Amino acid sequence: MSAAQLSLRVAALALGASGHVACAHGPSLGDRMADLDAIAREAREHGAYRCAPEELAIAEAELEFARSELGLGDPARAEEHLVRASANARAALRLSADPSCRASRPASPEASGPSKAERLSMTQPPLRRGSTKEHAAN
Amino acid sequence: MLREREASRALAQAEQAEARTHALYELTTSRLYLAKAREAASEAHYALALDLAERSTESSQRARTLALARESSLGTRPARPGASSSEGVSAE
Secondary structure, three states, X not given: OOHHHHHHHHHHHHHHHHHHHHHHOOOOHHHHHHHHHXXXXXXXXXXXXXXXXXXXXXXXXXXXXXXXXXXXXXXXHHHHHHHHHHXXXXXXXXXXXXXXXXXXXXXXXXXXXXXHHHHHHHOOOOOOOOOOOOOOOO | OHHHHXXXXXXXXXXXXXXXXXXXXXXXXXXXXXXXXXXXXXXOOHHHHHHHHHHHHHHHHHHHHHHHHHHHHHOOOOOOOOOOOOOOOOOO
């Protein structure tokens, strides 16, 4: 086997191994974000804005930070945000499922917090991290 | 940074208006954005820091407005249903 062939074989093995490791890690960050997004949405629909406002806020903000970090190519930091988002989204869902939360649910639309459109308007445009070190004049 | 100082001031005003009691969702959002803005600024990501600081300010202003409105409409502090923790859930 020539040196070039050997290099190719090593590269192919390394590629195969990395693919195997990636599969063994379970769902991708993107998939987990989608799941957590659904959990946070469900918690909100169940009244978490009133019964678990802090947990809901943390879950939503951390999820947004995770998405931003992933978009910026920093999966390690995205993972950190995702872990915090996960713990709080689940806590918000658990607290909003409590009978005392359901029993106290008022009929007004304000009770579920800002609408999705309102929240989007508060969080648009998406977080960005540009090469703007030279534009620090504020 | 000027925007960070504005955001800190807005957050303090929201806290003074009892946002912790009446607008905890908005207050928490504001704190998180401000913390992330400081992190971004410390890494010299100024555009991101500016964006986050502005959002923190918006959220604080909303928290303050809601807190003042809820305080005046209720007259008394509402008891929060459920057992939402005071610090969210630690991921540690």
